[in-house]
Amino acid sequence: NLSPCRFYLHPEMSDDLVGTHPPGAHSLVAVSVGYFIEDFVDMLCNQKLHQSWELLFHHSVVIICFGIAVLLHQYVGFALVALLVEINSIFLHLRQILLMANLVHTACYRLNSLINLGTYVVFRIATLAWMTRWLFLNRQNVPPATYAVGTVGMAIMTPMNLILFYRLLRSDFLK
Incomplete structure (x- = not known):
C-alpha cells in the first residue's frame, strides 16, 4: 500500500x-x-x-x-x-494462505495472528474511526450528496469491520 x-x-x-x-x-x-x-x-x-x-x-x-x-x-x-485500511489486508491474506496450507498450529500462524490483530486495530478500526470523525467535523464543507455517500459508506464499513474483528478474535484467540 x-x-x-x-x-x-x-x-x-x-x-x-x-x-x-x-x-x-x-x-x-x-x-x-x-x-x-x-x-x-x-x-x-x-x-x-x-x-x-x-x-x-x-x-x-x-x-x-x-x-x-x-x-x-x-x-x-x-x-x-x-x-491505509488495506495495510492490514496483507496479514488477513497471509492468514488465509496459512489456513489453506493447514499451518494453523505453527509459530508462523501465531505470529501472524498477533500482527494481524495489531494492524487491524491500528489500520482498520482507528482509521475508520478517524474518517468518521473527520466526516462529521467537516460536514459543513462537504456537499450534501457527497456527505450522504460518505456517511452511508462509513455506516456500512465500520460495522462490517467490527464484525470481522470479532470473528478474528474469536477464531484465533478465544477458541
Whole structure:
C-alpha cells in the first residue's frame, strides 16, 4: 500500500483531503478502483454468493466512493486515508494462505495472528474511526450528496469491520 508514501511526498494533502490531488495520489486511487473491480468480478465468477456477499458488498461501496474521488478529482486524500485500511489486508491474506496450507498450529500462524490483530486495530478500526470523525467535523464543507455517500459508506464499513474483528478474535484467540 503506497498510501503513506503519498502523504510523505505531498504533505499538503494532510491539510486538504478534499481538493489536493497530486497525479501520483490520483493514480493510486484510480488503480485501486481497478483492483476492486477486478477482484469483484473474480469473486462473482469464481465463488458462491453465500461465501462472498460481504466482500462483494464491501467492494461495491469502495468502488463507488473511490470512483467519486477519481472522477471528480476531489477527496483523493480522504480515499488515500481509506487505503491505509488495506495495510492490514496483507496479514488477513497471509492468514488465509496459512489456513489453506493447514499451518494453523505453527509459530508462523501465531505470529501472524498477533500482527494481524495489531494492524487491524491500528489500520482498520482507528482509521475508520478517524474518517468518521473527520466526516462529521467537516460536514459543513462537504456537499450534501457527497456527505450522504460518505456517511452511508462509513455506516456500512465500520460495522462490517467490527464484525470481522470479532470473528478474528474469536477464531484465533478465544477458541
